[in-house]
Amino acid sequence: MRGPHDIGGEAAGPVDTSAKAPEPWHKLITALSGVLGNGLHNIICTDETRRTREALDQETYDAGYFERHTQSLADLLVEKGLLDSEALTQRMAEIEKRINKEGR
Amino acid sequence: MADEPYEMERLPDPHDHPAPDDTSPPSHFELMTLAMKELLTEQGTLSNDEIRAQLEVIDSWKPARGAAMVARAWTDPEFRARLLDDASKAVREFGIDPGGIKLVCVENTESVQNVIVCTLCSCYPRAILGLPPDWYKSKAYRSRVVIEPREVLREFGTEIPEDMTVAVHDSLATLRYLVLPVRPPGTEGWSEDQLAEIVTRDTMVGVTNPKVPADG
Amino acid sequence: MTTRFKHGDKVRVLLTHPPGHRRTPHYIRGKIGIVEVACGAFANPEELAYGFDGLPLKEVYKIRFAQTDVWPEYRGPDHDTVDIDIFEHWLAPA
Numbered sequence: 001m002r003g004p005h006d007i008g009g010e011a012a013g014p015v016d017t018s019a020k021a022p023e024p025w026h027k028l029i030t031a032l033s034g035v036l037g038n039g040l041h042n043i044i045c046t047d048e049t050r051r052t053r054e055a056l057d058q059e060t061y062d063a064g065y066f067e068r069h070t071q072s073l074a075d076l077l078v079e080k081g082l083l084d085s086e087a088l089t090q091r092m093a094e095i096e097k098r099i100n101k102e103g104r
Numbered sequence: 105m106a107d108e109p110y111e112m113e114r115l116p117d118p119h120d121h122p123a124p125d126d127t128s129p130p131s132h133f134e135l136m137t138l139a140m141k142e143l144l145t146e147q148g149t150l151s152n153d154e155i156r157a158q159l160e161v162i163d164s165w166k167p168a169r170g171a172a173m174v175a176r177a178w179t180d181p182e183f184r185a186r187l188l189d190d191a192s193k194a195v196r197e198f199g200i201d202p203g204g205i206k207l208v209c210v211e212n213t214e215s216v217q218n219v220i221v222c223t224l225c226s227c228y229p230r231a232i233l234g235l236p237p238d239w240y241k242s243k244a245y246r247s248r249v250v251i252e253p254r255e256v257l258r259e260f261g262t263e264i265p266e267d268m269t270v271a272v273h274d275s276l277a278t279l280r281y282l283v284l285p286v287r288p289p290g291t292e293g294w295s296e297d298q299l300a301e302i303v304t305r306d307t308m309v310g311v312t313n314p315k316v317p318a319d320g
Numbered sequence: 321m322t323t324r325f326k327h328g329d330k331v332r333v334l335l336t337h338p339p340g341h342r343r344t345p346h347y348i349r350g351k352i353g354i355v356e357v358a359c360g361a362f363a364n365p366e367e368l369a370y371g372f373d374g375l376p377l378k379e380v381y382k383i384r385f386a387q388t389d390v391w392p393e394y395r396g397p398d399h400d401t402v403d404i405d406i407f408e409h410w411l412a413p414a
Contacts, residue, residue, distance in 0.1 A: 002346055008223035008274065009251045009347040009391065012244040015259050020238055023126070025134040030235065031158040032141060035150045038204065040158070047368035050225055051341040065226065065241040067133040074136055082149060083140065091139035099130050206360060223345055250347065254396050269399045276343045277380045277405035278362050
């Protein structure tokens with residue numbers, strides 16, 4: 001089965017060469033992955049996050065680069081018992097309320 | 105990377121500017137990222153200090169590093185030879201630790217234009233080029249540049265003559281690639297700093313080539 | 321240290337579609353190319369992806385393919401190439 005990532009040679013539209021303004025959480029997810037893996041805590045590795053990324057459904061994969069990196073990291077941490085998925089959902093709801101009330 | 109001299113001045117990069125007072129509602133994945141950060145720090149899996157330190161490491165990754173290496177290679181034939189022979193070793197001459205990857209430098213010539221991609225994900229030499237641009241990570245680039253590189257290059261304003269070879273490199277293992285562009289005419293006698301200024305990130309991925317500004 | 325393949329060897333990428341994490345893209349499976357260089361030995365990502373140690377190290381080869389051999393409808397000139405870094409266990413002599 002060909003995952004959502006194995007796309008070399010597929011037809012696609014023009015490349016959007018513009019640079020978009022980054023959102024702070026983009027760098028944060030990059031930092032979280034770095035701290036958890038790569039010579040720091042070493043409790044995850046890049047290959048594992050690629051594997052969980054490749055297992056994402058098409059819609060989540062296509063949501064965006066940082067979006068799929070976030071979901072795949074969460075999935076990996078839950079798989080390893082390092083994160084509780086219900087606690088995650090609950091905290092997301094709390095943060096949403098907080099941001100809507102107080103801003104970022 | 106700990107030994108790297110602190111740069112007082114950085115080249116402007118669109119990714120440096122944080123979004124102005126963002127009042128847009130948080131996306132599902134932004135919430136997920138923030139929630140993960142909170143839970144993991146509360147659990148003691150990692151600390152806020154570690155996150156802050158890693159953010160600084162990320163900020164130290166920028167294309168100016170690669171540009172400095174290219175400018176050195178253009179002016180110092182022995183460094184150029186070392187860079188092409190073993191780029192992982194050569195970057196250490198600039199105080200840069202390539203990390204766990206093997207860095208490989210491929211040279212553009214009058215007959216070859218190299219272009220880098222990672223079709224399966226978005227592998228990229230971040231330590232020397234900074235975080236990859238959105239287009240590099242896009243499905244359109246990843247899927248099309250292997251099958252129609254000349255058409256994709258055209259979308260960047262780069263036309264490669266038919267008698268030249270376009271050599272695409274799909275970096276899928278632990279190797280990361282840096283393109284050594286051709287030094288353009290009209291740069292004779294320039295200092296390394298002047299040369300580095302025309303070596304943009306895109307020229308080191310191979311989708312464009314360095315240009316001498318019209319006003320000299 | 322001698323490697324199984326060397327510069328100039330003709331190799332075929334295995335045409336197989338095993339499940340799980342693989343770093344050999346579909347578009348190159350079954351294709352024939354020439355070994356450009358042996359890149360060194362690395363831990364196997366197909367194993368690392370599942371928490372194993374990925375040992376023993378396996379050699380990665382940079383294989384050069386003619387674009388016209390990879391894509392039946394390639395529109396560029398015959399001399400255009402695509403290089404891919406491939407683990408030794410995905411390669412067979414051609």
